Amino acid sequence: MKEVDARGLSCPEPLMLTAEALKGASGPVKILVTEPYQKMNVEKYARDHGKKSTASEKDGYFEVVIE
């Protein structure tokens, strides 16, 4: 699974990296972010682009899998 580690990066870098990863992806993409609002942004980005996402909280960060 393609993984984007956007932990600790400032806005809008997590979304830019997400968009970039989704462009060339054929399967699910895993996005790692630190802040709750970044997790929401990534989920919303997936929703706006007709994709399903599942988020889970890990130790100090969030993992969002976009399918």
Place this chain on the structure above:
Amino acid sequence: MNLSDSKKKLALAGVICGLVAACLAFMGNPANMAFCIACFIRDTAGALGMHQAEVVQYARPEIIGLVLGAFIISIATKEYRSTGGSSPMVRFVLGMIIVIGSLVFLGCPLRMVIRMSAGDLNAWVALIGFILGVATGVFALKKGFSLGRAHAVNKVGGTMFPVIMVGILIMAMIPSLLKASEAGPGSMHAPIIASLVCGLVFGAVAQKSRMCFAGSIRDIILMKNFDLFSVIAGLFVVMLVFNLATSRFVLGFNTPGIIAHSDHLWNILGMYTVGFAATLAGGCPLRQLILAGQGSSDSAVTVMGMFVGAALCHNLGLAASGTAMNAETQEVVAGAVPPHGKVACIICIIVCFVIAFTSKRDENKN
């Protein structure tokens, strides 16, 4: 509670913040200043004796309330994170640049929107510069600009800035300890409790809605996303209605008494500087205060840079003057940007370019 998952909720957040700003203007804050982050940081820096401009010294409870509102709501909704370590000194310099640009224009992006809603055409001119500045920042982001990763730090680290704000509030309660203007914009303010409560509400709503003036333009340019713009639109509409209803709406340039100037090139360049630096720093002055409240030491350092930048503006004569009426001759005296301010603004733009195109995202090192 999530205010950022639909445009309607975001617009509602903007309406609430607009009402708060309107209340503050109604209760005594300078009319088209209402709630200006750069001006209020400058006033607070003056109250602490960081500069000696007697007309702009007052510990603004709104700034304290903003930070504490964001701090309290982020803890209550489990969004508080103590983080730091993402190029702190670059952020400090960006904070200085943001406030220098703001005081060349005479207002932060929040006040630019408030001035626009009051019919001040200078602010509409400055909007051009702001959009171009954000666009330049977006260009740098597309070329790989990054200030690097922030990391989790000791929990106490994130509380330091809110604690400093409480300290300033306590000092403001002690008679004659802090400086307070007896004339000029610093002397015009709503009652302390009202200012503090308004700041708390504004801070909480801004935290939940991710309100950001640079971010709203950035998201439109970068992703054609109008979510954050809805907040700004909500705030603008409320302030427009308030200004029209209370006869505060004056359409024109060179209007005396509204703390603005009609030096068009420098209105544009001032806000260009702010838009550029704020995009590089990851948010406008308001957003920096909110992030500092929710535990980001990096944003706290940016705000400290804003305090120092504000003090420098008045110690070195960089800040612009507003158009005013000569009380004796009844002639309009046009406001202007002093030569030192123009030089400082150009230096700030050059520094922004250097930062923007030398700080690259490095997947291996970051």
